[in-house]
Amino acid sequence: MEFNYQAKTNTGQIVQGTIDAPSQDAAVSILHSKQLVVLSLDPLRKDLFSKDVGQAFSRIKTKDIVVFTRQLATIIEADMPLAEGLRTLALQVEKPGLKKVVSDVASRVEGGSSLSAALSNHSDVFSPFFIKLVEAGEISGKLQSSLSYLADYLERSQSINSKIRGALVYPAFVVSAMVVVGLIMATYVLPQLLAVFKDTGITDLPFSTRALMAATDFLNNNIYYILAVLIIGGFFFFRYIKTPRGRVWRDNALINLPGMGGVVRNLYLARIAETLSTLIKAGISILDAIQITAKLVGNENYKRIMLEAEVPPLFSSMVAIGERTGKLDYMLEHISKFYKSESEASIGSITQLIEPILVLVLGFGVAVLVSSILLPIYSLVGGA
Numbered sequence: 001m002e003f004n005y006q007a008k009t010n011t012g013q014i015v016q017g018t019i020d021a022p023s024q025d026a027a028v029s030i031l032h033s034k035q036l037v038v039l040s041l042d043p044l045r046k047d048l049f050s051k052d053v054g055q056a057f058s059r060i061k062t063k064d065i066v067v068f069t070r071q072l073a074t075i076i077e078a079d080m081p082l083a084e085g086l087r088t089l090a091l092q093v094e095k096p097g098l099k100k101v102v103s104d105v106a107s108r109v110e111g112g113s114s115l116s117a118a119l120s121n122h123s124d125v126f127s128p129f130f131i132k133l134v135e136a137g138e139i140s141g142k143l144q145s146s147l148s149y150l151a152d153y154l155e156r157s158q159s160i161n162s163k164i165r166g167a168l169v170y171p172a173f174v175v176s177a178m179v180v181v182g183l184i185m186a187t188y189v190l191p192q193l194l195a196v197f198k199d200t201g202i203t204d205l206p207f208s209t210r211a212l213m214a215a216t217d218f219l220n221n222n223i224y225y226i227l228a229v230l231i232i233g234g235f236f237f238f239r240y241i242k243t244p245r246g247r248v249w250r251d252n253a254l255i256n257l258p259g260m261g262g263v264v265r266n267l268y269l270a271r272i273a274e275t276l277s278t279l280i281k282a283g284i285s286i287l288d289a290i291q292i293t294a295k296l297v298g299n300e301n302y303k304r305i306m307l308e309a310e311v312p313p314l315f316s317s318m319v320a321i322g323e324r325t326g327k328l329d330y331m332l333e334h335i336s337k338f339y340k341s342e343s344e345a346s347i348g349s350i351t352q353l354i355e356p357i358l359v360l361v362l363g364f365g366v367a368v369l370v371s372s373i374l375l376p377i378y379s380l381v382g383g384a
Contacts, residue, residue, distance in 0.1 A: 003027045004043075006039045008036065008039060010035055016103070017103035017104065017107050018107070019107060028041060066155055068089065073147035076144040086105055086109060089102050090103040127295075132282070132284060136283055171354050191216055206376065209373070255268070270340040273315070318331050
């Protein structure tokens with residue numbers, strides 16, 4: 001059973017959290033053993049109607065983990081006891097989901113668990129990379145440095161992801177607007193305009209006009225079937241890409257995407273190199289580092305490549321030089337910088353290239369639409 005509790009420490013500080021115990025008496029005994037004076041203890045209800053709605057809809061983001069990690073590093077640097085620091089952070093965290101996680105980590109640390117072991121109970125929030133670096137920091141006595149580096153690492157990853165999203169937002173918006181405007185035109189505007197040509201009985205219509213009339217008729221006559229196919233097809237597509245085979249197909253398509261495929265490949269290689277470099281610097285064995293990196297890379301194809309030790313020639317050559325010189329971590333860091341710079345340059349080039357391509361596509365679409373409607377009108381006027 002789980003219980004929500006509120007208690008007072010020896011210093012008079014009020015703390016709260018969740019505790020798992022077989023009974024209420026057992027929960028009180030556990031809290032007493034942690035030198036806490038219990039103020040309130042209530043069973044945690046988990047029925048459908050009593051779930052924390054805020055927690056269900058407040059997904060923990062990378063930014064939240066970055067802020068938490070930096071704050072924890074600052075607390076450790078200030079020589080504040082770890083458990084007390086975690087309790088302090090739990091009180092000021094706004095997101096219910098993260099508040100519950102931090103409170104649980106604090107409870108486990110108070111119970112004698114190490115920070116890395118406490119974090120490992122929330123593997124859906126903290127990656128194996130995060131937990132391993134914390135563990136390495138605990139062993140080496142440099143936990144504050146490890147946490148500061150983790151915050152920097154997460155911020156860099158978030159920055160690169162933001163650049164990719166920024167490069168894709170504009171074309172996605174334009175394409176979505178084109179689809180919406182096209183649907184409105186096809187269902188409300190074009191049928192009325194094209195009905196004029198049908199009523200006049202003109203048979204010598206341009207090919208573009210006849211194609212537009214056929215497409216408009218098909219869309220209006222089958223709109224509900226088309227929507228049903230799109231919805232059902234979308235549902236099964238998203239179900240498929242969550243399966244192992246579907247993930248492999250999705251990841252393979254992503255790294256072979258025209259234009260963006262090279263950017264994505266470089267980003268994955270940069271992530272692999274930086275992660276390996278960081279883990280090796282932290283004293284993690286090369287085999288463990290490869291296993292962790294394979295899980296962290298986020299692409300099934302590159303996961304297989306890591307586990308089979310297959311990488312591009314440039315990557316493998318620089319790693320070989322690093323091994324021979326005893327500076328593998330240093331060489332991996334430079335590999336990461338190289339692929340990151342390549343990715344950022346490619347993202348900039350693609351962003352500049354997308355705009356004229358979209359202008360050309362829009363211009364072509366407008367030209368076809370205008371010619372399909374205006375040419376028959378000119379024919380009618382000329383014939384009159």
